[in-house]
Amino acid sequence: MSLTRLAAFAWREMRELWRDRARLTSAILVPAALLLVVGFGLSLDVEDLKYAVLDRDLTPASRSYLEPFAHSRYFDYRGALDSPRELERTLVAADVTLVIDVPRGFQRDLVRGSSPEVAFWLDGTLPFSADVAAGYVAAMHRAWVRSQRPESAAVEPVVETRFWYNPGLRSAISFVPGLVAALLGMFPAMVAAMGFAREKELGTIVNLHATPLGRLEFILGKQAPYAALGLLQFVVLLALALTVFRPPARGDVTALVALALLYAWALTGLGILVASFVGSQIQALLITMIVTMLPAWVFSGVFTPVTSMSGPAQAIAAAFPTTYFLDACVAVMTKGLGGDALAGDALALGAFALGFDLLALALLKEQAP
Amino acid sequence: MIRGLRHVFWLGAKELRTLSRTPALIVFILYALTALVYATGEGISLEVRSAGVGVVDEDRSQLSRAIVDALRPPRFRAPQEIPEPEVGTVLDAGTHTFVLQIPPAFERDLLQRRRTRVKLDVDATAVSQAYLGASYIEEIIGREVRRRRGAVTGPAPPPAEAQVRVRFNPNRQGRWQVGVMFLGFMITLLTAVLPAAALLREREHGTIEQMLSMPLHPVELILGKAWAYILVVLAASALSLVVVVEGALETPMRGSYVLLLLATVVYQLTTAGLGMLLATFARSLAQIGLLSLLLLCPMLYLSGAWMPVESMPESIRWVASLMPFHYYARACYGLIIRGAGLSAIASDLAVLGAMGAAALTVGVLRFRSRFGVPVG
Numbered sequence: 230m231s232l233t234r235l236a237a238f239a240w241r242e243m244r245e246l247w248r249d250r251a252r253l254t255s256a257i258l259v260p261a262a263l264l265l266v267v268g269f270g271l272s273l274d275v276e277d278l279k280y281a282v283l284d285r286d287l288t289p290a291s292r293s294y295l296e297p298f299a300h301s302r303y304f305d306y307r308g309a310l311d312s313p314r315e316l317e318r319t320l321v322a323a324d325v326t327l328v329i330d331v332p333r334g335f336q337r338d339l340v341r342g343s344s345p346e347v348a349f350w351l352d353g354t355l356p357f358s359a360d361v362a363a364g365y366v367a368a369m370h371r372a373w374v375r376s377q378r379p380e381s382a383a384v385e386p387v388v389e390t391r392f393w394y395n396p397g398l399r400s401a402i403s404f405v406p407g408l409v410a411a412l413l414g415m416f417p418a419m420v421a422a423m424g425f426a427r428e429k430e431l432g433t434i435v436n437l438h439a440t441p442l443g444r445l446e447f448i449l450g451k452q453a454p455y456a457a458l459g460l461l462q463f464v465v466l467l468a469l470a471l472t473v474f475r476p477p478a479r480g481d482v483t484a485l486v487a488l489a490l491l492y493a494w495a496l497t498g499l500g501i502l503v504a505s506f507v508g509s510q511i512q513a514l515l516i517t518m519i520v521t522m523l524p525a526w527v528f529s530g531v532f533t534p535v536t537s538m539s540g541p542a543q544a545i546a547a548a549f550p551t552t553y554f555l556d557a558c559v560a561v562m563t564k565g566l567g568g569d570a571l572a573g574d575a576l577a578l579g580a581f582a583l584g585f586d587l588l589a590l591a592l593l594k595e596q597a598p
Numbered sequence: 599m600i601r602g603l604r605h606v607f608w609l610g611a612k613e614l615r616t617l618s619r620t621p622a623l624i625v626f627i628l629y630a631l632t633a634l635v636y637a638t639g640e641g642i643s644l645e646v647r648s649a650g651v652g653v654v655d656e657d658r659s660q661l662s663r664a665i666v667d668a669l670r671p672p673r674f675r676a677p678q679e680i681p682e683p684e685v686g687t688v689l690d691a692g693t694h695t696f697v698l699q700i701p702p703a704f705e706r707d708l709l710q711r712r713r714t715r716v717k718l719d720v721d722a723t724a725v726s727q728a729y730l731g732a733s734y735i736e737e738i739i740g741r742e743v744r745r746r747r748g749a750v751t752g753p754a755p756p757p758a759e760a761q762v763r764v765r766f767n768p769n770r771q772g773r774w775q776v777g778v779m780f781l782g783f784m785i786t787l788l789t790a791v792l793p794a795a796a797l798l799r800e801r802e803h804g805t806i807e808q809m810l811s812m813p814l815h816p817v818e819l820i821l822g823k824a825w826a827y828i829l830v831v832l833a834a835s836a837l838s839l840v841v842v843v844e845g846a847l848e849t850p851m852r853g854s855y856v857l858l859l860l861a862t863v864v865y866q867l868t869t870a871g872l873g874m875l876l877a878t879f880a881r882s883l884a885q886i887g888l889l890s891l892l893l894l895c896p897m898l899y900l901s902g903a904w905m906p907v908e909s910m911p912e913s914i915r916w917v918a919s920l921m922p923f924h925y926y927a928r929a930c931y932g933l934i935i936r937g938a939g940l941s942a943i944a945s946d947l948a949v950l951g952a953m954g955a956a957a958l959t960v961g962v963l964r965f966r967s968r969f970g971v972p973v974g
Binding site: 251252255256259262263267269270271272273277278279294320321322323326335338339342344345347348349351352356357358360361363364367368370371373374377378385386387388389390391392393395396398400403412415420423424427506507508511512514516518519522523526527528533534536537538539540541542545559563564566570 | 620622623626627629630634636637638640641642643644645646647648649650689690691692695704708713714715716717718719720721722723724725726727728729730732733734735736737739740743755756757758759760761762763764765766767768770771772774775780787788791792795796799802881882883884885886887888889891892894895896898899900905906908909910911912914917928931932935936937938941942
């Protein structure tokens, strides 16, 4: 294997990529635009839950129980139901997520001390919403209990909760480091796969058999421009993340950039591997998309920690480079770590890069005339 | 009109033949709609699940043990005792999401009505789990304290009880929503990209000129290319609905299959229309790939199908109402999980229809100017 030959080939490939400005600009602008849109839009702070009221008691006590909900930013009052029949209908139609059902005799039972029961009907379609709503409801109810019995408040234990790495629980900080890794997870693979498949489709790949290039030089040279593009995409995303979203801590950013190169290399290797199987660009596009989209955007741990995924999902997560690079991004940008914390991720990414290249090499061997 | 329909039919048949010659693509379409839907349905949830908890219990009383015991699967993994100096290390390493520190004489002070405090450290990088998990732990502590106090000083009934009842999904199964949602999302991906890519490919190969020399109206060309893929994806999704969503993920199907079919076909037409519209803006397959990601990524994260619209900042919520997937997902949830009827989903279908018609119209107009169609 000759480094000069490799360098010459890689340079040629880079110049060709450089000539397609439209593709280059889209490749830089699209992930950047996505980081901005999704970074600002993503949050798990649930507010304005739509609710309706079925007040069967209609007494001052029931009204004063219900009042705090109307003033809370967590709930959005949508009206009163006239009859119990409407309860089912309104939940099925998803006009509201919650119906508060105050029983008849609420005030009477309250005065008598026989502990009336207020029912909260939640729409369980989105369990996350339901859980959060249940938590809010419990907190509102506890606040009401404390207002009824002020003497009991003094002796509740105080739970001092401290949220590490993200004290204000700002969702933007929470998601953005992971998003950088996730968003990057598809582009290098797709662009490399399509570039490679295009040559196969148009037949220009035959020209390369006439050159003195070895198989390894061919693969590495083909990858080089796309990996460089991937690194450039990362740098743009990193700059955006640090300036616009301002994560709290800065760990070893240089190490992260080095890891990003490994990550881009692994992804482009995957793209070329996929392209070796297929005969057309459409197939390369679709298959790479399907193979990379969910592992990069969902299984990598952007929202759900990998440790809390079950079975097949965890296996998919472990078998894809984004999971490890995401871990590194969070470690550096949110937790402010470096060095040792990144070693495991670096090893995994290196293994992926090597593995994909070796597989692509083996496949190329089989296809040589 | 009949001739137009015949054109559309034959164009689609040609697409189907091409598709049948690429088994790799068919395999991946099936994989995307079945195995991937299963993996996400089973594996992904926004709820607290198997969260790691570390405990520093300096009290070792009945109450502190009761609190630790209450932190159990499936929400939490069995709590682990960790020495106090290692709290920071454990959080940095990410092995535990929560660390609870109970001070000495906690139970005694509490029963003697003195002020007490408990420390809860949370790894907030585990976003969905951090807030929910912390609020569960607080509730659990409160509940155990009340129980212990009640056991010692006698029962004290609260002034009123709040009884939370979850409709449609009492066991709060995350699999139902996630399975339905990802099936819908894969339908979106495939229906948006396949016909558009097919169209662009003809352009790259130069065969589109051949097409345009035939007496074909652009509408016929667009519909002809699209229906083959719509049909294939629809068939595979029906299979997935029965085998994966209803079968493996045990989601009940409470509404009408006919309505679901109707909603899906309308949605697919809209999505294919949007994809084709994108194709008129792209100059190469690579660009279509990039542009479709620009659409698909926000659709996944910001349409309100996965994370509820109420969780988005108020100023961004309108973005969700721009996305067709928002309406389709809502209709699917209503039909499948809530057993809604036509009246409940009618407005969603209407919006989808309008979006599809608009996309098709603009697509046809752009098609004319892009490809210079001489036929009228």
